[in-house]
Amino acid sequence: GLHIGVFDTSAGRLVFTIDLSDIEVLEQHLNLVLAGMIVFGTLVAGGLGGLLGRAALTPVRRLAEKVDALSTMPAPTTLAMGVSDDELGRLAGAIDAYQARLVDADAREQAFFADASHELRTPLAVVQGVTEVLLDDPPTSPMALARLQRLERGVRDMRQLLEAMLGAAR
Numbered sequence: 001g002l003h004i005g006v007f008d009t010s011a012g013r014l015v016f017t018i019d020l021s022d023i024e025v026l027e028q029h030l031n032l033v034l035a036g037m038i039v040f041g042t043l044v045a046g047g048l049g050g051l052l053g054r055a056a057l058t059p060v061r062r063l064a065e066k067v068d069a070l071s072t073m074p075a076p077t078t079l080a081m082g083v084s085d086d087e088l089g090r091l092a093g094a095i096d097a098y099q100a101r102l103v104d105a106d107a108r109e110q111a112f113f114a115d116a117s118h119e120l121r122t123p124l125a126v127v128q129g130v131t132e133v134l135l136d137d138p139p140t141s142p143m144a145l146a147r148l149q150r151l152e153r154g155v156r157d158m159r160q161l162l163e164a165m166l167g168a169a170r
Contacts, residue, residue, distance in 0.1 A: 001019055001020055001021025001022075001024055002017065002018070002019055002020075002021070003017070003018045003019075003020050004016065004017050004018075005017075005018070059083060059084065059088055060088060062082075063079060063083060063088060063091070063092055066079055066082075067079070067095060070099070073106075074099065074102035074103045074105070074106040075099065075103065076096075076099055076100055076103055077095065077096050077099045078096065079092040079093075079095050079096050080092040080093040080095075080096050113166060113169055116166070117166050120162055120166075121159075121162065124155065124158060124159055124162065127151075127155050128152075128155045128156075128159065131148060131151050131152045131155055132152070134148050135148055135149070135152060
């Protein structure tokens with residue numbers, strides 16, 4: 001802990017002796033305090049960052065839960081009403097707009113199936129009715145009777161197929 005300094009000057013040689021052992025102990029103590037402050041500061045900053053991060057992500061988490069809870073069937077939503085007017089609000093608005101497009105598409109699809117059902121069933125009903133009328137007064141030729149019966153089976157099979165396809169499409 002003893003330091004000696006020797007300096008040559010024009011007046012002669014100067015020798016200084018200083019006891020720095022107390023200062024060196026203080027330096028070591030300060031180094032330990034500094035290391036402790038760095039560790040403590042890092043832990044506090046990490047903890048505060050985690051808390052702030054969770055607080056900042058809470059609206060995103062709530063929006064995700066609302067989106068997860070959406071029905072598989074198209075339905076209008078109002079997710080953007082409960083969210084701030086920032087990027088998250090724009091995302092919620094985009095989800096609302098997408099849901100509205102799904103509702104519109106579902107309505108158009110239902111209208112199409114209703115029209116298709118009517119357009120396909122009507123001619124089939126006419127063919128079935130004519131076949132039944134022709135079978136009420138069976139032809140004398142066995143070959144003509146077999147053809148009518150085959151037509152009746154085909155119409156019945158076509159009607160069942162049509163019903164199954166429209167049911168599956170719904």
